[in-house]
Structures are given as C-alpha cells and as structure tokens.
Amino acid sequence: MCLGIPGEIIAADGGVPPMGTVDFGGVRREVCLVYTPEAVVGDFVVVHVGFAISLIRPDEAARTLAVIRALPGALEAELGVER
Amino acid sequence: MCLGIPGEIIAADGGVPPMGTVDFGGVRREVCLVYTPEAVVGDFVVVHVGFAISLIRPDEAARTLAVIRALPGALEAELGVER
C-alpha cells in the first residue's frame, strides 16, 4: 500500500521542481507539485512521500458519496447517527 | 619548564623507534627510548612527553645528596626527622 493523504494546496512556488505548501487539516508541509502541473492553490491533491500524485476531483468525490447515500436505509442511518 | 620524571626501564623492545616500558613508582607507561640508546633494562631515565631524554647516573645522584648531607647540621636534622 502507499499512504496517500488528501490536502489542500495553500501556496505554490512555480520553481524547479515546483514546490508548494499543502495543508492537511491544519498541519502543513512542503510538497513537490511536479506531477500535478494543472493544480492551483485551493485544489486538493493526494500526497504520497512528499509528492502530489493526483488531483482530487470534487465532482467525483461528491458522486461517490451520493451513490452510497442513495442506498436503501442510508438517509435514516445518517440521520440516526446525527441525532 | 618541562615536566620530566625519573623512572626505571623494565622492558625494551629494540624496535623502530625503540620503545620500552618505564615504571614510575608503580605506574607504568610506554616510552620512546630513541634518545637514550645506551640505556638498558634496570636503568633509570628522565621521561618527558613520552620520551626518555636523559639517563640518570646513580653515582652523581648519590654525590649530590652526599654533598648536602655533608653540610653543617645535616646529619642531626635528618636524624631528628627520622626519630
């Protein structure tokens, strides 16, 4: 497996190689952005060993959850938990 | 000044440079004997920074003490102390 964690790009330097600061729920670290050239500040990326390896697509992220929420009993279960 | 202490040669190796073991009142250390080529085991040498720099001549050592002991009052003083 490969520990990969989503975080938000909060700064990018455009250097060689391009580096940026990624925020992981309040914890921030330098990350190499060379493999996500399309990513901009505000985007979320999956970070593995200090490299962004994938841009997270919010629409797909939402769709996955929507599919699960559409399962029978899902809404009740969620409401039940939040009660 | 130069701290130089008399010690007895208790072993000598004849190597290059010649090294030996010198005993200083029960404390022994390796010493370089290159500058006292005439010294043999049993001789006393003056050792400075790990080198024997001088062979001690027992006759002269005794003579110095004899001269002092020949001073007026020396014998009485020595006896007095030993009493």
Next chain:
Amino acid sequence: MRYLDEYRDPALARTLLAELCATATRPWTLMEVCGGQTHTLVRQGIDELLPAGMRMVHGPGCPVCVTPLQAIDRAIAIAARPGVIFTSFGDMLRVPGSERDLLGVKASGGDVRVVYSPLDAVRLAVAEPGRPVVFFAVGFETTAPANAMAVLEAARLGLDNFSMLVSHVLVPPAMTAILESEHNEVQGFLAAGHVCAVMGWRAYEPLAAKYRTPIVVTGFEPLDLLEGILLAVRQLETSRCEVENQYARAVLRDGNTAAQHAMAEVFAVATRYWRGIGSIPDSGLVLAERYAAFDAERRFDVDGLDAAEDPRCIAGAILRGSAVPTECGAYGTACTPRHPLGAPMVSTEGTCAAFHLAGRSR
C-alpha cells in the same frame, strides 16, 4: 480532514454492510491487493462484519514486506560502510535481513536516517558533499515517480555523491501470478487506489477479461473499501468481470501521465523476486542504463550478496488463499513475529502475524 472524514462515516458504513449482506448469496473470496487496504480492514474490524463466509484474503501487503531478503541484506551492507549516509523511509528500518535490520546497523554506528520524501535525501547529498548519500528506493508504482524525481534532481544538480538502491515492484504482474496459480482461491480483487492514481487502470482490463475476475479500484477509507467490496460482489453475483473504479475522485483511467513519463525515463522493467511469492517476470523496476551512475548496487559492489528464503514457509499458499497459517509447520515455533521466516509474519498486517497476535495456536 476534507476528502477523508466523510469516507469514514460509520452510519454509511453500516448501510453499505447491510447492502452487502443483502447482495451476497455465496461465500465469496476477495483479495485486497494493498497493505493500506488491509490496514483499514483490520483496523476498523471490517473483515469481522462481512457477511458470513465471505473472506478477504490479504494481498502481497506493502512493498516493504515483499522486498526480498537480498535487497535488505544489500541495504544493510551499504549502510554499514563507514562514511555512508543511508536514507530510507521509516518502514524499511525494521524489516529483518538475513542477520539483522537497518535499526541494528544504526545501533552499531551506521549513519542510517529516516526521510519522509526522497527529495530529502537529495537535499542531504547537497548538504554533505563529502559523504556518499544512498537512498533506499522501495515501493509500488505509487512511490516510483517520487523516487524517479530524486534521480532527475540529482542529475540536474550534478551530484556525484548521491545514489539509490532500487527495489521497486509492479502490482499487475503480481496479480497475474496469483491468478495463474493452480490453487488460487481469489475470486475478485480490490485494486490499490494509489497505484492506480499513478498508473491508471487500463492494465487491469485484459486481466479481468482473461481470468474472468472482477477488479475494483478502491480508495483506502472504510466507505471506499466497503463500496469496493459491494461492487465486486455485485459483479460476482451477476457473473460480470469488469474493471470498476470506486476511487474516481483520485484515479483516472489513464493515471498520471507526467508521473509515468518520469518513471519511464529513470527506470526499466525487470524480473523481480517477491518475498513470500517468488520470482515474477517483468514485476520490478531497476535504474535505466543512462542513470547507472546513480545505482548504489554498482557503486558499492554488493552483487555478491545472495540470500535464500526459508523452505518451510508456505507463504505462497497463504497469499493465494489456499492455506491458513496454522497449517504451516513453522508457525509459532520457528516462525514468530520476532523471528519471521516469511513475508506474512513480517508485517503485522500479514496473515501469519495477525493470527499470532490473536493467539491462535496450531
């Protein structure tokens, strides 16, 4: 954390479990390929909650655990050289070689340092120009682009004191080897999401078709895995065998082409030995000839070191799902977590270690 916490929702997890129970009519056997997936399954106890009879076979584990003894022994030999700064991800430090591990080398005076990123090793080489800095490049396809970039950076900076000990593995050939096995019991795969984030999932399409096995690319959170299991079971129940992408938020069909280019530039595909599985053609990466100057194996002349795995180990059968650890003659006696003989005892995510920690006896 966004894109993490929402996929850990217990209520939705229970919904998925309920749907899974409603869907599964037979005791299917699936394999999750990646140690990260295993980690979540075990940590959350998901395998306990699956429909009766349904079985998750833990896959080859993490790349760390399948690193062959020989590579560990070579790493240890290099790390023990005076003057060398040996850098590694933290995981590798505890993996036992034939005699000892890298932590032991460090304890005996080797300069072994943990880095979080391969670029940290390059920075160290810049900072310590007088000393050879070696990086232990292990990992699946996920890690290879990062390690490739370290080589490219070292080349760009003209570093002559940086080199890499490469022991990379590729996932699809290992899946093929499992499917090819005569005694294979795995009926469907959860493919590793982060490997696919880099490589895409085209490579799985011929596998799914040829071996008539569903393959679902999943993420690593509980909802990801449960949805992945559900998708695979739905295929099995309906006799489909496709590749599906549960982890679409991070994985494209073509993967990350920039990362693939860097890998192709720096590495070449080669036959590779997997600890506990054996030799698999085209399942590893080595440094491409044009980057041979950065090859620690050549620089430190450690070719002579060869190590053999213990013949008593039946890890292959366990990985294929055709045996359980208690059927192994070495289990609990010659082989314990303190003295592992094979990969499934090396990692706590390994099946043998999990059995041992749970106190199961032969």
Next chain:
Amino acid sequence: MRYLDEYRDPALARTLLAELCATATRPWTLMEVCGGQTHTLVRQGIDELLPAGMRMVHGPGCPVCVTPLQAIDRAIAIAARPGVIFTSFGDMLRVPGSERDLLGVKASGGDVRVVYSPLDAVRLAVAEPGRPVVFFAVGFETTAPANAMAVLEAARLGLDNFSMLVSHVLVPPAMTAILESEHNEVQGFLAAGHVCAVMGWRAYEPLAAKYRTPIVVTGFEPLDLLEGILLAVRQLETSRCEVENQYARAVLRDGNTAAQHAMAEVFAVATRYWRGIGSIPDSGLVLAERYAAFDAERRFDVDGLDAAEDPRCIAGAILRGSAVPTECGAYGTACTPRHPLGAPMVSTEGTCAAFHLAGRSR
C-alpha cells in the same frame, strides 16, 4: 619514587636553608628560568623561607605561557576547520588567544584532543587516514627532540595527513635578552635542568662570562633548587661567575647529542616573538625546509592571522625584576586571571597571577 623522594627531604631542605642564611650577606636577586622551578618554589613555599631581602624573580615561565598570541590564534583557526583533528599537550588548551582558547574551539565542535606524547598524534594520523591530524608543537629544547621524532616518524611512515604547528622557543637567547636589558635586576640564574639535559650547558659559559653572572643548572625538586640557590649565592658572595651543574645526575656538559641531532635535522633556528617579552633573534625553532610538507602553517594557510599584545602590559619590566604587578595600570582591572593581558597573568605561576590570587591590590 626513586631519584625523586630523596630530593624532597624536608630536614635536608632546612639544612640547606640554614646554610643559605649563613652564606648570604646581601639581598641577592636570582631568576629561576623555568616554570617547573617556579612551580616547586611556589608550591613548597621556598621563596617565603629565603633569607630576608633575597628575591627570586620568576623567569619566562613555561614555554606554553610565552607562546605568542599569533600562534594561539593560528592553532585556533586550524582546530576550527571541519574535519581536522587538532592534537595538543593539555596545557595549551586553556591559553587564551585573541578571542577564545582551544577549549572553546572544542566546545564549539572542533575535534581537539589532548595527547600525552607527540607520537600519540602520529598514531592518530595512522588510525584516521582520511582526516588531517595536526599537532601543536610547543616547548623549550626539552620537548623539541620528541616533536622532531614525530616528524621523522611521519616521514618514515609516509603519512600525508600529519602536520605540525611549530612554536618552539630556545632558552639561552631569552636569558641573553634579559641580561641585555637596561633595567635588568637579575644577578644570577638557575638554569633549567631538563633543557640542559638535552642541550648541555656549554651555551651558558659565554653568557656567564660576558655578563659576569653566575648560572647554576638545577633540577626541580626542593633540594635541587635550594642547593642551586646556595651555589649561586656562594658565587655572588665570592664574586665568581661560572656555570655550575647542580643537576649532574641527569645533565652532561654536552647534553644529549642524539636528541640534538634529531632537532637539527628537523628544525631550523629563527627569530621568535615571546609573549610578554618581545621579539628575540634566533630564539625559536621552525620546521626545516626539507620537512616543509609537514608544516601546518603552510598547509592551512594561516599566515594572515596577526595579533598584537596589549600595550598596557609591563610584563617585560616584571620579568626583568624591575617592576612589580601592582605598579601596572591594568593590574586587577583590565587584566585579571580571567582576562589576562600578558604572560605573567596567564599562568598561575606568573608573577601577576600569583599577586592576584594572594589578593594584593594596587
């Protein structure tokens, strides 16, 4: 210890003191040349017990204390270089340079090591072939043969990582300088026994004659010093001015010729600056041209470092016996044992430091 304890006999010391009192009719002023002699005089309180008015002027002290600021600063500069192993006799570590001392360099990470013998430094160079090993060669003629042998050994072994920072001084030129001084008050000398063990005492014969000054070569034990003082006073009382050898058990008129040959092979005589005294022609040793490869000054390019002594210091007058520390404007204020401005405050055997420790105020 034989040849040591018998020369410490208190009863015979008192006999010598009695004889001295009986002999001295005037308040003679003698100088003991060597810090080792000073050490015994002070440690045993002999100077307190001398006949009224008789005065011992402490000489140039030990070679450590007269090492010029510049040499210390160069040692510090070399010792501070990364990778260098700087070796020295323990005494030199606390001698203040312009800014700090070698202990301070060590504390800031320099690899400064105490050796007991210069051969230990050579052994270290053999053991650490990858690192430059520098030895700080200080001392009077006593130490020069040992240091010369270290160079000869390094040459024999073909060591390319060994070098020496040489700051050797020669005693007779310093005695000449004191005698030459307009304000000199020293009427007789106790010459340094171990210097003479190496060099013999021929060199003192023209001095004694030219300056009409008795010179007695002495050992370092109480009886040696007291007998030496007695012999010098007897000469003064009878208007003789000869060289006498009180330390005949260890000193020959011609000294140790084997040692002299090694010194002549390795070193060349040069003008030398003495801390607290000034520049004295032909009073120092430098490496002979043929051993230039072992010269740390050349190897480390520290020529640029120059340091000036404080102009307020009247050490010269104190060394000649023509002033006491409390007459110095800096004494106890700008100049203290913690912040010495001149040589007599550097060493506790120095006159200024001794005054300060005894609590005497200006």
Next chain:
Amino acid sequence: MTTDPLTATCPLPRTDTDAVLMGHGAGGRLFAELLDTVIGPIIGADPVAEDAAVVAVDGVGVVVSTDSFVVTPHDFPGGDIGSLAVHGTVNDVAMRGARPVALTLAYIVEEGFPVADLARITASAACAAAGAGVAIVTGDTKVVERGGADGIYINTTGIGELLPGAVVTAAGADPGDAVLVSGPVGRHGAAVMAAREGFAFDLRSDSCALNTMVEDMITAAGRDVHVLRDATRGGIAAVLNELAFASGVGIAIDESAVAVPDQVAAICDVLGIDPFHLACEGTLVAVVAPDAADDVLTAMRARPEGRGAHRIGVVTNTHVGRVTARTALGATRIVDMPLGEQLPRIC
C-alpha cells in the same frame, strides 16, 4: 476479533538483540522486555512498573519517582525540556495518589551548549515547579564531551506524600470499574513529531502538571480512585496495556470515545502513526469504581487540564491482560502494546 495493525509499524523487528536499540527506550514492548529480562531480575524489581515507588522513611510513606528527559528538539510547541522534566516527574508522583513536595534536578550538558539556553531551560523548569507548587531542593550538573549528549539531558526525581485516603496502584483495577481519560490524546507526541519532521502545526503539547487535579479527584472519591497513570511514552495504548497486565483484568474501550484532536489525527494520517501510541504529557487515565465515575469526572472537569475528561471504557474480567477497542463500525480489535519508537511510514 482482529489485531491492531499499528501495534508495530508495518514489519516487526528482531528484538532479541545484543545491542540496545532506540526502541528499547520508547516505553513499549521492547522496553518491557528489557525490564523483564535484564534490569528487573537483577534489581529484584516488581515486574509491575508503577509510576512511583512508596518508601518508608522514619515510618512515613514517601512517594518517589525518577525520569530522565532526552527530548529533541528541546523546544516544542507548548513547552520545552525544562518544563517537561518537571511535569513528567510531578505527574508520576501524583499518579500514586500523592502530593509532590520536592524535586531534584540533574543536568547532563554537552560542552558547547549555550549558557543562555541552560539559563532559559532552568527558568522554564523553575517556573513549572512553582506552578505545580513543588520545590526544587537539590541538583547536579555534569558536562560531557562534545558529541557525548544531544545538548542537554535532564533527570528529575520527585518526592511526595500520600494524599489522605488515597490507595492508588497500577494493580488496583477491578472488573466493572470505569476507565476515564482526562482529555484529548496524542498532543505532546504530535507536537514533537511535527517539530522533528518539519510540519507546521498549531497545536501545543499538553505538557502540564496534574497534581492539583489528582488531589481534587482523591478528595472527590477517595479510595474509589483505583488506578492513575499519565499516558506518556507509548501513549494510552501502552498505559492501558500496562494496567490491564498489572491488575490482571481486561479493558474494553470505545474507540470513538477517545478524543483525538483534528491536528493530531491529521499528522497521524500523514505519517502513518497511531494516535493511541503518541505520548501525552498532561493527560491521565484513571480507573475508578463505577459509582464514583461521575464524581471523579466532575472533579476533573472543574480543572482546566481536565476540562475534556470523559469515560472511554470499562474494566472486564474477560481478555485478561488485553485491551480491546470497539471500532467506529462496531467491530472489536486488540489494542496492543506499541513495540518501540514511532517511525513515519509510507505503507
């Protein structure tokens, strides 16, 4: 039931080593092994490692605890090695149900260490001691060669008097007892890890003195407070395992009930570390009689350092010597002793 895969980070080590490893000092299984097989049998020590010993001096029970502090970096968000050395030992004394009264302070300093840093660390220790109401009564300073220490190490030894009515020991947990924790876990370990790994991190270590809160807990419940342990090296995982072993009981916790601050969770996710294995330095685990649990929680919550106190589990007579956790999904897993040091993982 499944096992905790984070027990040992990924692969397990060879531990029957001839040499001391970093992991031997990490307060986990390796440490326990060293204590059980090497040090304990020689000293003749009780295998139950209490936070502090009770010694009879002139007929009075004196509570004693010692710890050395070797943390790097010396400064971390929320404290430094000086304040930590005071809090750590004050807390260990308090964990026996005692009022700490005096501390010794012994430095081992590397030559070249800035005197200004020594002064600052000393001031921090003095301030922490004053805050805890404990006097520093004697000390020691040793200097070692450059390379002989990582700047400064501090040993503190604490002396205390038993609180009236307190009977607190690691072996005191009874089946049915409530397991409480005084606040969110993992803050100290995460702060130090973040400083070491170059993460920007806004959270502070929880390092603080717990002795006043402990007094209030004993006042509230007396001998119904059975066990107190500060969850230092090895985190709550180690502490719960130790007390399960010492008391000969099982412990069942509800994983969701253990508060893990977001930033701690985040750094654990990034580095592949279990928050239950991260050290706390101002957070305790208490085992109390079930009827006293509410009173004790009320007493804890009245103090700032116990504001986040909550119940996390129960003592059982099953799974003796083991700690089990109910996961968020309702499964059960074993919470094992951490093995040794926490290493960042990639997988």
Next chain:
Amino acid sequence: MTTDPLTATCPLPRTDTDAVLMGHGAGGRLFAELLDTVIGPIIGADPVAEDAAVVAVDGVGVVVSTDSFVVTPHDFPGGDIGSLAVHGTVNDVAMRGARPVALTLAYIVEEGFPVADLARITASAACAAAGAGVAIVTGDTKVVERGGADGIYINTTGIGELLPGAVVTAAGADPGDAVLVSGPVGRHGAAVMAAREGFAFDLRSDSCALNTMVEDMITAAGRDVHVLRDATRGGIAAVLNELAFASGVGIAIDESAVAVPDQVAAICDVLGIDPFHLACEGTLVAVVAPDAADDVLTAMRARPEGRGAHRIGVVTNTHVGRVTARTALGATRIVDMPLGEQLPRIC
C-alpha cells in the same frame, strides 16, 4: 604566603564564556560560577551547596540527594559506573548525617550499547546497593541516538532518614574544630586518569559506601560531628574550600598529614596534576568538635573504609573562606579551588 600554582593547571582560562565547557562540570571554580550566576539565582537555591537536601514529608525530615554519573571508561580499577553511581549517592545522603534507605536508578543509554554491559553494570549497581543496605526502588531507562551519549549515563537519587542526634551541615564548622580525613586521597581520580591515559596502575579506586561508617561516627560523637563531605569532584581541595566558604571560617591543614598513596603521587608527578584535586569516591572529610576528634577517629578506624583516618588540620577564624596548607618545609600556601577539569601538563 604563596598561592597554589596547581589551582589552575598552568594558564588560566577565559571563563566568562557563552558556552558550557567541560570545566563547568568538574566541580571546581567554574562549576561554582555556573551555579552562582546561572542556575542558583533562577532556582532560588541556597548558595551553600550541601551534598543533600532535607525535605519535610508528612512532618518527617527526608534527606535527598541526586547525581548523574558520566565516567569514562565505564570500568576502572576498583569499580565501574554502576557501583560508582550507587556509592556516590549513598555517600551524599550519608554526608547529611543520614541513613540512606532507597535509591532511584535512571539510565540514559546510547543505542548500540551492549545489552550484556547493561546487565553487568546493573548487577554491579545492585550489588553495591545491597552492600550498602539500600534498596533500589524505582528506575527509568531512556535510549538516545548513536552519538547521543558515551555508552551509558546513570542518575541515582537517594532518600534517607536523619540519624538520631545528627546535626550535620556544610555550614557547621566552628573555629577550633578538628579536620579529619577518612583515608588516603586521590585514588579514584588517579585510577580513572590512569585508565584514560594508558598507564598501567595497580591501585584501585576507593569507591565504596560510607554510610555505615557515618552511622558509627554519629553514634560516637552525635552533634559534635559538624561537617561531613565526601571528597569527590575537585578532590579535598574543592571540599575544604567549599566548607570554609559555607561555614565562614578558615581551614589550616598540614600538607604532610594528608596521605597520598605512592602510585597516586607517581601519576600526579608524571601528568603534572595535584593529588588534592583528584576525586575520591570513598573518602570523606569530617569537621568535628576538638574534644570529639579522638572518639570519631576511633570509630572511623574500626571500619575498613576508615582504617587510614587521620587528622589533617584545624578550623580557624583567620583567612575566612580560605584554605591554607603548611608545606613540608614549614611554609604556608593557599590551597585554592581547582578551576575545572584536570588536564595533563607538560609544564
């Protein structure tokens, strides 16, 4: 009167340093300066450095002392770092006129240190503690990175109870009191120095526990025993200066009365070191009322560790804060505090 030229070996240092130096840990003037100017003012410590503090615990006076041990080599003729760590602290507790009852034992171990050595050192400590009749009641083990320690460092903290009738303090010397020493000086320092400098040396360190002898001394003379100090770092020179300062008295010793073993004298001659500056680890200085001196000497001599006890001087009301020695020739010199570490000299 002349000054002691060995006070500082040859040239004096610059001590107003920004960095901690080896000499700061050598128990001499540099150490005193660090204590007086940096640590003391911050902690609010009494400038009189006692060997041990007395703390009130539940109304009882508890004697506490701490020391860390960093000696290299770990083994020396007559002992090792384990036995030394026990003797050193047992003795410091005893020096307050107390009976040591318990010790803590805290290790800082460098990774890679052989477990066999750790076991051996632990056994040596355990054996020393048993010999002194003191229990090791709690401990700690920390492991630091390779290069973060010189193998092993040990902190021991001792707890003791005051002996009935004892009133012993560094400030207790009165003019007219007799100054006693329990045996020949310099053996420990010489043994360690010989091991370090490669001298063959048959003498053993004097390292041993003095608590039983102290009990006998107190039994013999009660409150007439005014001061007790073990002559450790800085040797008897440091200890005599400290007590002269603490008591506001002068001390006059007869140099010839201080026994220096031949081998200690020899190594001092060779290396240019003053035997009065060499550490003892089983030899104490006692200041007692003049009338009690003989009884105390008798009590000391009845024990093997006090067989060589003798009177070396007297407390005076002149030269306050200073120690003077009558030399063999009948002159007087100042015995000054050693400055810092002992360095071998060539001149």
